[in-house]
Every structure is written in structure tokens, then in C-alpha cells.
Amino acid sequence: xxxxxxxxxxxxxxxxxxxxxxxxCFANSALAMNSVECNIKKxxxxxxxxxxxxxxxxxxxxxxxxxxTLFQMETKKLLFSKFKIKINxxxxxxxxxxxxxxxxxxxxxxxxxxKAVTWNNFYLKKEKKIWSAQAVCDT
Amino acid sequence: xxxxxxxxxxxxxxGEMRASARIYASEKILGKIEAEAFQQLKNSAxxxxxxxxxxxxxxxxxxxxPPIGGVGAFEKETGVVSPGFIGFDQNCGIRLIRxxxxxxxxxxxxxxxxxxxxxxxxAGIGETGKIRLKKDELGELFAQGAAYLVKKGYxxxxxxxxxxxxxxxxxxxPEKVSEKAFxxxxxxxxxxxxxxxxxxxxxxxxxxxxKTAKKFGLFQGQGVIMLHSGSRGAGHQIATDYLDKMLxxxxxxxxxxxxxQLACAPINSSEGQDFLQAMxxxxxxxxxxxxxxxxxxxxxxxxxxxxxAEDMEMSLVYDVCHNVAKFEKHEINxxxxxxxxxxxxxxxxxxxxxxxxxxxxxxxGHPVIIPGSMGTPSYVxxxxxxxxxxxxxxxxHGAGRAMSRHSAMQQKRGEQVKKDLELKGQIVKGxxxxxxxxxAPEAYKDIxxxxxxxxxxxxxxxxxxxxxxxxxxx
Numbered sequence: 001x002x003x004x005x006x007x008x009x010x011x012x013x014x015x016x017x018x019x020x021x022x023x024x025c026f027a028n029s030a031l032a033m034n035s036v037e038c039n040i041k042k043x044x045x046x047x048x049x050x051x052x053x054x055x056x057x058x059x060x061x062x063x064x065x066x067x068x069t070l071f072q073m074e075t076k077k078l079l080f081s082k083f084k085i086k087i088n089x090x091x092x093x094x095x096x097x098x099x100x101x102x103x104x105x106x107x108x109x110x111x112x113x114x115k116a117v118t119w120n121n122f123y124l125k126k127e128k129k130i131w132s133a134q135a136v137c138d139t
Numbered sequence: 140x141x142x143x144x145x146x147x148x149x150x151x152x153x154g155e156m157r158a159s160a161r162i163y164a165s166e167k168i169l170g171k172i173e174a175e176a177f178q179q180l181k182n183s184a185x186x187x188x189x190x191x192x193x194x195x196x197x198x199x200x201x202x203x204x205p206p207i208g209g210v211g212a213f214e215k216e217t218g219v220v221s222p223g224f225i226g227f228d229q230n231c232g233i234r235l236i237r238x239x240x241x242x243x244x245x246x247x248x249x250x251x252x253x254x255x256x257x258x259x260x261x262a263g264i265g266e267t268g269k270i271r272l273k274k275d276e277l278g279e280l281f282a283q284g285a286a287y288l289v290k291k292g293y294x295x296x297x298x299x300x301x302x303x304x305x306x307x308x309x310x311x312x313p314e315k316v317s318e319k320a321f322x323x324x325x326x327x328x329x330x331x332x333x334x335x336x337x338x339x340x341x342x343x344x345x346x347x348x349x350k351t352a353k354k355f356g357l358f359q360g361q362g363v364i365m366l367h368s369g370s371r372g373a374g375h376q377i378a379t380d381y382l383d384k385m386l387x388x389x390x391x392x393x394x395x396x397x398x399x400q401l402a403c404a405p406i407n408s409s410e411g412q413d414f415l416q417a418m419x420x421x422x423x424x425x426x427x428x429x430x431x432x433x434x435x436x437x438x439x440x441x442x443x444x445x446x447x448a449e450d451m452e453m454s455l456v457y458d459v460c461h462n463v464a465k466f467e468k469h470e471i472n473x474x475x476x477x478x479x480x481x482x483x484x485x486x487x488x489x490x491x492x493x494x495x496x497x498x499x500x501x502x503x504g505h506p507v508i509i510p511g512s513m514g515t516p517s518y519v520x521x522x523x524x525x526x527x528x529x530x531x532x533x534x535x536h537g538a539g540r541a542m543s544r545h546s547a548m549q550q551k552r553g554e555q556v557k558k559d560l561e562l563k564g565q566i567v568k569g570x571x572x573x574x575x576x577x578x579a580p581e582a583y584k585d586i587x588x589x590x591x592x593x594x595x596x597x598x599x600x601x602x603x604x605x606x607x608x609x610x611x612x613x
Contacts, residue, residue, distance in 0.1 A: 007545075008543050008545065008546065009201060009543050009544075009545075010173060010176070010201040010202075010207075010540045010541070010542075010543055011200060011201065011202055011207055011540050011543075011544075012203060012544075013544065013545070037264055067379060071319055071322075071323070071376070074323055074372050075322050075372075077265045077267075103264060103265035105263070105265075105570070109571070109572075109573065110263060110264045110265075110570065110571040110573070110574070111264075111548075111571060111573035111574060111577070112264075112333050112334050112544065112573070112574060113263075113264045113333040113334060113613075115227045115228055115334075115375040116227040116375045116378065116379050117379075118204070118223070118227075118400050119223075119382065119386070119398075119402070120202075120204060120398055120399070120400040121203075121398075122399065136203050138203065138226070138227045138375075139333075139334050
């Protein structure tokens, strides 16, 4: 199973991410978003940051998780390459540890800044035991 | 799709559409617009209170919510405001700065100039500006826009006369801006950003209307500077916050949209009013951001040429937004009505006589600045009466992408893009190789064709054509 794939979109970054568990699907979605900005293989999991997110349903939880991750990336000047996520599906909430390091122009092969996570064609679903998500990030 | 006249096509009202959709494009350009972009335009036509038509410009392409290159005007009393119809980069826009140099006079120092500007203006991911603001100062900047920075010594008082809205949207209320948006905005004033944002040194290569060009301070062979940037993280966060609020509010107002990114609320609702007050802060942030960079550009020229910016006559030609919603009066069925005009990747183009023009441009109409893609020409236009009557005084905002960033990266390497442009005699300095690959000229529509569409449909008139000499990319 692939972690994520990028799809054609004229202006922005559209991806699908997959997981055998909902947590894995969330983590791969955040990895895809980070890979819009840099080569995630070059990002060492040196620093840890903990976040909490809650929402009204699991799809919105994923959206808010990506938004929160993006907010942390931009304000703390970090890139992330590893995620440990615990999701409470009944309460539509999660706690996550984001691992990464400070942005380094010379090391991380920077690409394009993600401005925001849009709701355009956004989804989270489970089919035949596989979770998948889709998002379009404004770049 | 029906042909209305040369350069104008209409998709009749169907299904949930409340208005028909119109596209301003030549047949050639029309063939290059993706089916999804047309669908997004039709989706935009379903929003409550939309007037006349949902309008697509010749640079139209797939976006999120409405297409990029989309215009929609909504009746003040019955219509809606939609954050997604403005975009996350509120008041992304273009500023053109003149000099009294010819391009030939700049050329010998071009390399040095771009290197100096690259040092002075932070570009790309993770960069912070040199202007450090405290929270209360950022609040003032949100409320006052470019005027705040001019007061602090960044630029000239007369700059404000040559900025749309004089660089300050009224009714901007920092209390409606979230803590997160403040945090994202604190250290980014005076930064270029990434993606398609750029700073370019250009040569005015052709003059189509001598008299108007002169009014704009432009002459044949002149060296000018074009700047493309927006509201950075502050604006992106404001849009994110209010999109969320509107998604929740729609049920209350019994509004259904075909794409959640079109989430909206009645203009007269508390959600609508709060958003407008917050959005105006984002718009003001972008005006201030371009003002801060203008100050640095002048500093850079002073350093390289050893002259004062005043002596090099580096005044603004104009500064226009292309992602914004604003109240304007337009004629609907013979009556003047106050409308909230949303422009998402579309440039305001008020013809002569309209009160929105600065005094200096009242008899010509303000300059409408349209950048090409990297390595290709840009244009200065003016709006026409046709634009006023048909497109709510709007034209395109650029060439418009024809290829995804992903495909561009697979087909081109940044190093090759730089080399190709250098063979054409242009200097390119980018914050990242991948960024250059994504912005390869081949990834965009032909700007000459797009501008030909604008002229064919009669919504704009060419004043100058500018060629790139050196570009700095985020």
C-alpha cells in the first residue's frame, strides 16, 4: 500500500493518502502535506511537538489536524516527517506527537509553501478495511 | 455553450444555477480551459443573490470553490459573502514601481541588483521579515494597511495615492481576527512568499497608447519593477477561520452549496459582517506587505546605483488586488445597485470617470497590471465601459496555469528552467529549484493569447507591454 499519491490539479496540490488504520491514514495525509513543502526523506525526526484536536466528526477531525499541523509548521518554522497519533473516534478527538526539525534551506530541498487546506473534494472514508483521504492544499 | 459574440461565451442556467455563466475568451483559449474549471464556474452560479452571471476570465483554470479567474457579484441585501470566492491569499496583488532609468542603464548592474534585492527581501518557505511587530502594532497594521508602515517610515506618503483603496480598506476590525492569524502575521511583513509570487525587473518594450502611458509615468525602453505577493499567513489563517464558521452557519441560513469550499453566509448576517471586517484586515496586511517590500526595493536601488530613490523617481505606478471582495455600485436592469463584487484571480478594471480611480488616473482609468508567467511578457491595461457593463469592471489576473505543479516538476528541472531563461538573456534567482520547475513558463497559458482575448471581448485595452530582464522567485 502506498502512503500517498499526488493527483492532477491545475494550480494546487491534490493528494490521496491511505492507511490500514485511521491513525495511519491521518499520518500519511500529514506526510503528503509536508512533502508539498520539502523532501520529507531529508527531514530528521529530531524534535517533538504535541498537539490536541477535536471536531464534530472524523472527516472534520482530519481537516483540523492538517490545519493545526500547518499552523505549527509555519509559526514554529518546522517540517515534520513522523507522526504518532491516537484517535478517539467516539469523541472525534485526537492527540498527536509530530516529529521533525527546523526548516533548513540547504538540507530539506524546499518546494512550495502550503497556504491552507481547502474543503474542495475533501474526504475521509473506509472501504474494504482501508482508510483513504483526499485533500487539495492551496499553494 | 453559446457564443454571444467574438470572445464571449455563455453556459445557460441549468439545475441549481441561479444565473448563467459567461466566459471571456477567444476560441483558442476556450479550448485550453479544463472541464472542471467550467463546472466550478457553474457551481459559483448557484450561490444566493448572484447578479447577472458568474464570470470566467480568459486565464480561468481549476481552483477550489470557484475557478481561479472567477468573478461573482452579490446583491447587498439578499446576497452572500463567500471566503472561498476570495481565496486564502486575501489581497494577493500586483504592484508596479517606475524608475527614471532606461533598461539599458540598469542592465550592467542587473546581476548585482537582483543579488542585493534577494538579500533585502526574504523569499520562500520559513522566511521571516525584518519588520518585527508587537501584537498591538500588528493590530494597527491590520486596521490601517500601507498607511501604518508609511507612518513608520517605510515608503512615501504619496505612495498611498497610487494604491487601490489608498492602501487601506475601511471597516477593518482586528478584534475579528483570531489569535492564530495574529501569530502567523507577526513576523511575515515584508516577505515575498513562495509559489507564483515574484519580484521582476522589466523593460517597457512596447507602448500602445502614448498619452495614457505618459499619465502612468511609463516610457519606451524604461526599467520598471513588478511585485506579486499577498497577505501571507495572516490572510490564509483569516480565510481558514471564517470558512469553518460559515460551514457551520449555512444550515442556520438554509444555504446549500455544491462544494464545501463555496461555504458562505448572508452579507447581512453576523457571520458575514464579521468575516468582512476580518478580511479587510487581511487585505490591509497585504497592502502593507507590498509597501514594506517597496521600501526594500528602493533601498536596494540606492545601494547599487548610489543615488536617492527620490532622484531615481521610483514612485508607484499602481497597486491592484486580484483576490478580494468589495462593495461597488453597478447597474442592474437600469438601476444602480450596491453589490459585493468577489474577484478570485481577477483584477479590478475601473474605466475613466469612476470614483474608485485615484485623482491622477480619473481621466484614463487606473492601470490594470497583468503579469505573465516567469520569462514571458507582462502587460499594463486599462478597463473599458464594456468591462463596467458586463464584468463588473474586471479583467484577468495573469496567464493562468495550463499544467499542474506536479506535472511541471516531473517534466522540468529547476536548473534547466534557469538555464533556458538565461539563454534568453534573463537573470533568474529562486529560493528553491523545485519552485522554479513548478513555475516553468510552459506550465502556463500564453499571456499574449490571454491578453488578445481581453481585447477581443472588449473588456480591456493595452497600454504597455513589459519584458522580463531579471526575476526573483520565492
